[in-house]
Amino acid sequence: MDELERRLRVTNLNLLPVLREVLKHRNLTRAAEALNLTQSAVSNSLRRLREHFDDELLVKDGRGLRLTEKARRLIGPLEAALTAVSEVLAGEAFAPERSQRRYRIATADYVTAVMTPNLTRLLGEEAPHVSVQMVTARSRSAEDLRLENIDLLITPRQIVSAAIFDAPKVMAEFAVEDLARDPFVCLGRADDAQLAAGLSREAYLRRPHASFFLDLDVHASLEHAYLMEQGISQFDRLLTSDFSVLPLVAAASDCLTLVPSSLAAAAVRSLPLQAVPSPIPVPDLELVMIWLKRRDADPEIAWLREALRRCAQAFSTSDSSA
16 A cells, blocks of 8 residues: 555545635634534544644734644645645546536726627637636735635736735735736817817926825825825826726816827727827836646636636737827
């Protein structure tokens, strides 16, 4: 009997799914709900797992629980092992044309508008039974990813190291890949002669604005980050977490707005708007895909990432002057 066979014989493999949910949720009640077990059953399983690993795995931290170092090291190998077992039991490799998977992707509303026409066409051609739910990214999207409430997040790289993913230990759980670059342009009414003639930075800042603001207390906005870094301010007559609202406001008012060029390209084709270069040097949006490192081996997530890479070509073909 080799070492692997011996370990399999003395180990209750039914404990592994419990371990996965406990490490994922860090809460016995939520783990029990996910497993459709009683909390006492999960508690008993956790006791046996602690004995097996000779480690507490979860320890109290204030009002919550945190993972021990050994528990953190188990996450990747555990996910890989369960994924491999799932593939063995399934008996066949992931095939998008046969899959009935439902994905959830969190991102900004304008990214949804730019990418989903291509994505929907791709699904029809390659994965006709797959569905994708696009949800609005928010300040707790990192937690949604970790709990697998969403499969993937598309967000500006600049935000990865700021408002949402500001904890190194949290960020260590995620993989990040470049997806697209989208510069900002300024939109205003088509009959705005002052804007057409060219605005200085000072004249631009004196005008009323409509701008993006993610959450109640998290702006997640490169525009606002730039203003704060420069120690300057503007009057935001309207703040919204929906990028797609901003061109509508600019077309119906004297407000100026900074929007990604892909959104501006669509807006100037359908609304009485003009697009000009941004009067302030706000950095380009550098969109990235973010997913759980422990799901790297998941062929379904790998296929989704490859599909989104192809759909991201919509950004590179945008023309804000159209």
